[in-house]
Amino acid sequence: MAAPTPFRIDIPQSALDAIAAKVRAYEWHEMPEIAEGGDRWAYGADMQYMRELCDYWLSTYDWRKAEANLNRFPQFKATVAHDGQNHEIHFIHVKGSGKNPQTLLLTHGWPGSVFEFFDVIEPLAHPEKFGGNAEDGVNLVVPSLPGYGFSGKPKKPIGPRGTAALWDKLMREVLGYKEYIAQGGDWGAVVTGNIGLSHSLAKGGGCKAIHMNMWGIRPAVMPETDAEKQWAAGAAMTFELEGAYLRLQMTKPQSLSYGMMDSPVGAAAWIVEKFNGWSDKRGPDGKEHIENAFSKDQLLTSVMIYLVTRTFNTATWFYRGLFEEGGNGMAPGEKIDIPTGVANFPKEFLVFPPRTMVEKACNVVHWTDFDHGGHFAALETGKVFADDVRAFAKTVK
Amino acid sequence: MSHRIIPADPFTIHVSDGEIEDLKRRLARTRFPNEPQGNDHWDYGTSLPYMEKLVEVWRDDFDWRKAEANLNRFPQYRATLTDEAGEDHEVHFLYEKGSGSNAVPLILTHGWPSTFREFLDVIDPLAHPEKYGRTGPAFDVVVPSLIGYGFSSKPRVPVGPAVIADVWHRLMTEVLGYDKYAAQAGDWGSFVTSRLALQHADSLLAIHLTMLPLRPYIKHLGQPPVSAEESKWIKEMQSWWRQEEGYRSIQSTKPMALAFSLMDSPAGLAGWLADKYYRLGDTDKTDTMEGMIARFPFETILTQLSIYWYTGTINTANTLYKAGPAEGSGALKPGEKVTVPTAYSEYPMDTLPLTPRSWAERGYNIARWRIMEKGGHFAAMEEPELFADDVRDAFAEML
Numbered sequence: 001m002a003a004p005t006p007f008r009i010d011i012p013q014s015a016l017d018a019i020a021a022k023v024r025a026y027e028w029h030e031m032p033e034i035a036e037g038g039d040r041w042a043y044g045a046d047m048q049y050m051r052e053l054c055d056y057w058l059s060t061y062d063w064r065k066a067e068a069n070l071n072r073f074p075q076f077k078a079t080v081a082h083d084g085q086n087h088e089i090h091f092i093h094v095k096g097s098g099k100n101p102q103t104l105l106l107t108h109g110w111p112g113s114v115f116e117f118f119d120v121i122e123p124l125a126h127p128e129k130f131g132g133n134a135e136d137g138v139n140l141v142v143p144s145l146p147g148y149g150f151s152g153k154p155k156k157p158i159g160p161r162g163t164a165a166l167w168d169k170l171m172r173e174v175l176g177y178k179e180y181i182a183q184g185g186d187w188g189a190v191v192t193g194n195i196g197l198s199h200s201l202a203k204g205g206g207c208k209a210i211h212m213n214m215w216g217i218r219p220a221v222m223p224e225t226d227a228e229k230q231w232a233a234g235a236a237m238t239f240e241l242e243g244a245y246l247r248l249q250m251t252k253p254q255s256l257s258y259g260m261m262d263s264p265v266g267a268a269a270w271i272v273e274k275f276n277g278w279s280d281k282r283g284p285d286g287k288e289h290i291e292n293a294f295s296k297d298q299l300l301t302s303v304m305i306y307l308v309t310r311t312f313n314t315a316t317w318f319y320r321g322l323f324e325e326g327g328n329g330m331a332p333g334e335k336i337d338i339p340t341g342v343a344n345f346p347k348e349f350l351v352f353p354p355r356t357m358v359e360k361a362c363n364v365v366h367w368t369d370f371d372h373g374g375h376f377a378a379l380e381t382g383k384v385f386a387d388d389v390r391a392f393a394k395t396v397k
Numbered sequence: 398m399s400h401r402i403i404p405a406d407p408f409t410i411h412v413s414d415g416e417i418e419d420l421k422r423r424l425a426r427t428r429f430p431n432e433p434q435g436n437d438h439w440d441y442g443t444s445l446p447y448m449e450k451l452v453e454v455w456r457d458d459f460d461w462r463k464a465e466a467n468l469n470r471f472p473q474y475r476a477t478l479t480d481e482a483g484e485d486h487e488v489h490f491l492y493e494k495g496s497g498s499n500a501v502p503l504i505l506t507h508g509w510p511s512t513f514r515e516f517l518d519v520i521d522p523l524a525h526p527e528k529y530g531r532t533g534p535a536f537d538v539v540v541p542s543l544i545g546y547g548f549s550s551k552p553r554v555p556v557g558p559a560v561i562a563d564v565w566h567r568l569m570t571e572v573l574g575y576d577k578y579a580a581q582a583g584d585w586g587s588f589v590t591s592r593l594a595l596q597h598a599d600s601l602l603a604i605h606l607t608m609l610p611l612r613p614y615i616k617h618l619g620q621p622p623v624s625a626e627e628s629k630w631i632k633e634m635q636s637w638w639r640q641e642e643g644y645r646s647i648q649s650t651k652p653m654a655l656a657f658s659l660m661d662s663p664a665g666l667a668g669w670l671a672d673k674y675y676r677l678g679d680t681d682k683t684d685t686m687e688g689m690i691a692r693f694p695f696e697t698i699l700t701q702l703s704i705y706w707y708t709g710t711i712n713t714a715n716t717l718y719k720a721g722p723a724e725g726s727g728a729l730k731p732g733e734k735v736t737v738p739t740a741y742s743e744y745p746m747d748t749l750p751l752t753p754r755s756w757a758e759r760g761y762n763i764a765r766w767r768i769m770e771k772g773g774h775f776a777a778m779e780e781p782e783l784f785a786d787d788v789r790d791a792f793a794e795m796l
Binding site for chain 2: 022026027029030031032033043044045046047050153155156157241242243244245247248249250251252253254255256257258259260261262263265266267268269270273310312313314317320
């Protein structure tokens, strides 16, 4: 397997100009009237906020500054083969402080990117810079999912199970780590669950423990207690109200892609709607607003990563990939045996079931309930997220 | 005859040269996505080679002025109609008086992703059967644009089929002055038409549907138990929808997550809608490119897409999927049934299983039942002659 090659992001000015020209030319339209005090996002993305965001995009947002920030850590590309297909994988690789650091693999989800982890990389790799102990530092590997961001575009959809196999090869065969801890939310949680299930040390892989901030991979167990049944009913309702993007991306991603690949504002609305809907937007005044969770710069950098790499389309293929792999269900009797950590954030939209149910499928050694934070936990809570992952890593050292 | 108390203004479609140029410019700078391997049969959604061809034809060959003249060949009007909640709607409609003195008033309602264009080729045969060597009844044909669609106005707050049905009734009685009339529709139009029949039964002579939208209430004593045939059909429909319902799912929950792209990108609009024509039309699915073009020539599909584009209505059109369920008008209450005589003609969309007649009879007074030999979801556009003959024959039998 070829050695990884160093990589830096450098988007041609012409690509940035083309995006800006389309944002500038956007012709605003109507949206259903919302009563005073009503939820302005009830029909999807709020146009008032989208206009404000686009004004900022053109007047103030600076991609070159964001790009410099994204280039702050060492990045690489490596070709990893799976199932007869070569995948070009982009990843950040940071060596941790201390004499004998453990290694941590962080996996993002949709509509996220490696940028989700930018505020936790240093605190995890070099805790001593943040008032912690250098010996708690970890090596970090933060890849872009296949078809996402700066990774290559697959020829056909790949899902979380295939990605789990790719990641284990990346860690062991490309980077030479004999063992590692895997962490993730959203698709990252499903990939991480699959790594824990199929690529543990006992099964010939390199994974020794997993930490998840979303309930992704699904064991073949039925809800039994009242609390478990209540969770199942709530999860089904959430799927009805929030699951449309998933149904669509899992079946007809191509029908959506023509608009999203041609219209930067269109893609931004589709993505920002999720950042709004799935985050902890509670502010000190008791009111909810997206900017209690994210700054405009954070939102736009998240969106721009999809636009400058032209990966909106291939990123949605991951849902179809899951479908083609046969879903995210575990076989009856299957269990994740390695130590499992759970970070349960209150505004996660796909909430964890009660611990009793998680324990039927996972060897839970660590469980934290947080007061604040949502689906994009690393981006939303930074230090709080890093502290929990570090504590988990110490537990399994 | 009622008094005509609401005026209607003559209306002609005219898109400015600037708008035509702007569309061409946008098409010229389209950035296409890539496509996954294995999309030859549109399994992942709208085909890339088809879209590249469609965008090229739309930009270089399609003659909007010709399409516009064709749309303007029948008299059109706009009337301001107030709904039950006091909201005003500007309703665009085409109105062709039928031959003779006994023409039957007939309102034809389109659905999504269609426009009043769907009926263009059946208006003349229905209004003037004698010109086509047919002897059946002639109709005074009324073809409105749904509220939020085409040349009708965009509602301030989305409205559903029950509200639209009341507005249609006012159009037929207070604008056009008819006491009694007939109605025909498929897709969303069939919701509106079914609501018309429920809400204004005394004014409806008979209805003809190509889709049976109202869900019967099956858990009460008056209803026979679900049969094995029905239960098999329900399972097949559910399985079909699991694969196809993504568009409906997003439009019924978060239409404004989607709207920003479709309002900005004509290629995006085309990619979103073409999938439905392919899937629901009676297209030859072996040679997908040729099959699609043969069933929906570029001139017709691009007229449909251009109406959505020039009127900027894809946003308000999609939102009907949220307003409909919110209104709760798609389900029949215990004991409720459409009593108006109903003709049902099912066009074979080779992906959908045929509806059991027993299921239809739970909610409708089925007076005539036909399984058509060819045609799909856009029957009036796909098979105009067959469609016009069937509609004429159906009303001849029922009236």
